[in-house]
Amino acid sequence: MSNNRRDFLKKGALLGLIGLGKGLIGEEKINAVEKISSSLNLSEKFTLPALPYGYGDLEPFIDKQTMEIHHTKHHQAYVNKLNETPSTNIDYLSPDEIKCTHVDKFTSAVIRNNLGGHYNHSLFWTMLRPNPEGYANLSEGNIAKAIVAEFKSFENFKKEFSDKSLKIFGSGWCWLIKTKEGKLKIVTTANQDNPLMQLDYERGTPLLALDVWEHAYYLKYQNKRVEYIENWWSLINWNKVEELYTK
Numbered sequence: 001m002s003n004n005r006r007d008f009l010k011k012g013a014l015l016g017l018i019g020l021g022k023g024l025i026g027e028e029k030i031n032a033v034e035k036i037s038s039s040l041n042l043s044e045k046f047t048l049p050a051l052p053y054g055y056g057d058l059e060p061f062i063d064k065q066t067m068e069i070h071h072t073k074h075h076q077a078y079v080n081k082l083n084e085t086p087s088t089n090i091d092y093l094s095p096d097e098i099k100c101t102h103v104d105k106f107t108s109a110v111i112r113n114n115l116g117g118h119y120n121h122s123l124f125w126t127m128l129r130p131n132p133e134g135y136a137n138l139s140e141g142n143i144a145k146a147i148v149a150e151f152k153s154f155e156n157f158k159k160e161f162s163d164k165s166l167k168i169f170g171s172g173w174c175w176l177i178k179t180k181e182g183k184l185k186i187v188t189t190a191n192q193d194n195p196l197m198q199l200d201y202e203r204g205t206p207l208l209a210l211d212v213w214e215h216a217y218y219l220k221y222q223n224k225r226v227e228y229i230e231n232w233w234s235l236i237n238w239n240k241v242e243e244l245y246t247k
């Protein structure tokens, strides 16, 4: 079934269910459908999410040009490739909930790479926040207590996370995850894989993500990944991490 046809049926079914189609004609009906579908985000297309800050707002730690290229070129490319993929290959996915949990070793490379790329970056942007003043330590909250309980101290956690990020060979991501048992773990994944996928990684819910692809830092830091990682700690949006942990 084509995307347009499926979209049409979904919207029609929705109108029928909630009875809003009754008594509306012509443009009123179209407006009602568009209003409902947009409020429920029923678009059949994957879309690039807007950043919650400006491209230059993460200066001096991540430069404006890197952010702009990373978002409008790299992330946009993952979105475009997903939308170009024949719908028969992604019928089991809902663009509104990026279901990486469906990805396994049998999934085609184009979906695995681009779905991961879209999900990982969408999450990564929300885990950053401007902080021109510089380094800020872990804020208070449940995640702070859980990190100290698991890693003995925030400094231990920071060191282990930084060391693992530094050691990723080539392109990949470093994650803090909450496992099914509720434990916190630091894991790394290659390319655009993530810990939600049914692959050979420790699985769990991502709470914190660091992109260590060169495209995330090379313009400013060149080969000095260690400096990029150290400065990234200044930009973590701990409110978002807390929200994901307590969800």
Ligand SMILES: [Fe+2]
Binding pocket: 070, 074, 121, 211, 213, 215, 216
């Ligand atoms: Fe990236």
